[in-house]
Amino acid sequence: MGKTAPVQVLLLVLIVTTASGLTIEENPKKSIHVKLGSKAILPCLFKSTPAETAPLEVTWLIPGLTSGTVLTYVNGKQIPGVISSLFGRVSLPEIDLLNAGNASLLLQNVQPGDSKEYMCLVRRIPATVHTTVQLEVQVPPGKVSCGPQGTVANGHDVVLTCKSMDGSNPFQYTWSSDTMPTLARQDMTSGTLTLRNVSLSPGGGKDGGKYVCAVKNDVGTATCSVVLALPPAKKNTAGVIAGAVIGVLLAVLLITCLVTWILRRQKQSKVPEQIYEVRMDESPPLSRPGSRAKSGLSVTSAAQTSVGSATPSNGRLGLANLKSLHDELLPGGSLGQRSHTQGSEGTGSQVRGYLV
Numbered sequence: 626m627g628k629t630a631p632v633q634v635l636l637l638v639l640i641v642t643t644a645s646g647l648t649i650e651e652n653p654k655k656s657i658h659v660k661l662g663s664k665a666i667l668p669c670l671f672k673s674t675p676a677e678t679a680p681l682e683v684t685w686l687i688p689g690l691t692s693g694t695v696l697t698y699v700n701g702k703q704i705p706g707v708i709s710s711l712f713g714r715v716s717l718p719e720i721d722l723l724n725a726g727n728a729s730l731l732l733q734n735v736q737p738g739d740s741k742e743y744m745c746l747v748r749r750i751p752a753t754v755h756t757t758v759q760l761e762v763q764v765p766p767g768k769v770s771c772g773p774q775g776t777v778a779n780g781h782d783v784v785l786t787c788k789s790m791d792g793s794n795p796f797q798y799t800w801s802s803d804t805m806p807t808l809a810r811q812d813m814t815s816g817t818l819t820l821r822n823v824s825l826s827p828g829g830g831k832d833g834g835k836y837v838c839a840v841k842n843d844v845g846t847a848t849c850s851v852v853l854a855l856p857p858a859k860k861n862t863a864g865v866i867a868g869a870v871i872g873v874l875l876a877v878l879l880i881t882c883l884v885t886w887i888l889r890r891q892k893q894s895k896v897p898e899q900i901y902e903v904r905m906d907e908s909p910p911l912s913r914p915g916s917r918a919k920s921g922l923s924v925t926s927a928a929q930t931s932v933g934s935a936t937p938s939n940g941r942l943g944l945a946n947l948k949s950l951h952d953e954l955l956p957g958g959s960l961g962q963r964s965h966t967q968g969s970e971g972t973g974s975q976v977r978g979y980l981v
Contacts, residue, residue, distance in 0.1 A: 646674035647752035649745075656759040660844040665735050667758050669728040669745035679750040683717065683728040688744050688757070695743065696730065698723065710738060735762045765845020767791025771838045772851050774817075779830075779855060783823050787816035787838035787849060797841045804834040816840070825855045 650670040659665040669683075680700065687693035687708070694706035696715050703717055714733045717723060728747055732739060740762045746755045771787040787798050798816035800809075811818040816838065824831040833854045840847045 647677060647747070647749050647754050648672050649747060649754035649756050652756055652758050655757075656761055658761045658763050658843065659735050661737065661762055661764045662734055665732045665739075665760055665762075667730040667732065667743050667745070667760065669730065669747065669756055669758075671726050671728060671747045671754060673726070673749055673752075677749045677752070681723060682748040683723065684746040684748075685715070685730050686744050686746070687741055698728070710736075732760070735760070737762050737764055761793075763793040763842065763844040765792055766796065766840040766842060766847035769838065769840050769847045769849035771816075771849035773853065777823075777825065777853070777855065779825050780822060783820045783853065785818040785820070785836055785838070785851060785853070787818075787840065789840045789847060792840070792847075793842055793844070795842065799839045799841070800836060801839070802834060802836040804832060805836075806832050820853075823853075825853065827855045830854065 648671065650672070652668050657665060657667065667685075669685075681698070683698040685695040685697075686706070687695060690708075692707045695708060695711055696706050696717060697704040698717050701720060705712060705715075711732070716731050718727050718729060718731075728745060730743065730745065740760055742757055742759050744755055744757045746753060748754075766789040768790040769787065770790060771785065774784040774786050777783055785800065787800070789796055796814075796816070798811070798813050800811045800818040806820055806823075808821045809818060818836065818838075820832060823833075825833045833852075835850055835852050837848055837850045840849070
């Protein structure tokens, strides 16, 4: 039932209009173009004879929608419709203007989704008239994409493309450049610019430089630019990687050698403990306590290295050092004052001293 309501209303309008003095003016412009974000006035002008005294009713709706009521005027009040996207943005003129025959719809801050066909129904019982108008919300060019098509090579043809990603058709494209070649061809509808047999270099060249594309429609303009030049030479990334690896290996080797050298230096700087053994081969004669020349006193080194004195390689101490050691070990300076023990294995005693 809801889907056929607009058709029933339209048939009612066609039947009643012929038998009533209520008429409506046809809009000379069936389509209205409005810029995005501005306001739109959808015209609906009608006339009625003085004999028409019935209350005025006005309904704006969108044909084809089951619940397509935009706004209703009845009993002197404006009642919002059921389309939520239009809440707070639609209104009718003041009552005086309505009674004078102006039922135009005011739509604020128009959006792309408002681009639709709208129908105005005016009723004074028993007559009903209607008119329709198409609203087109125009969007200025937005994001523009431009650049070379394919590979750019010296001595070849180059095609630059330009396209607006947003906005309302139709678009007009215009290319400009300070270095525009005389043989360049541009298509203002498709947005392409063709350059023949270009002369380029990495820095620009004769045909290189900045090219600007301007996109225009009825409500705005947008631009996009591209710099045309030969691409820079590719870097030898393999050589860079190999050099980095070699540098890291050399650094590791250097650090290893340095740590090894430091450890060796620390080991050599340590002073080992020296142990000396003093051995008496035989006791001196008791009758000659003062004689020391025949005492078989000898000193052997139990250490691996000598520190602080020049000890001969055979481990024997010199006579001067032996005398000093003998005096230190035997208080009183006489071996004869020491008591010696004679065992079953022979006479002899050992005296050991440790020097650090």
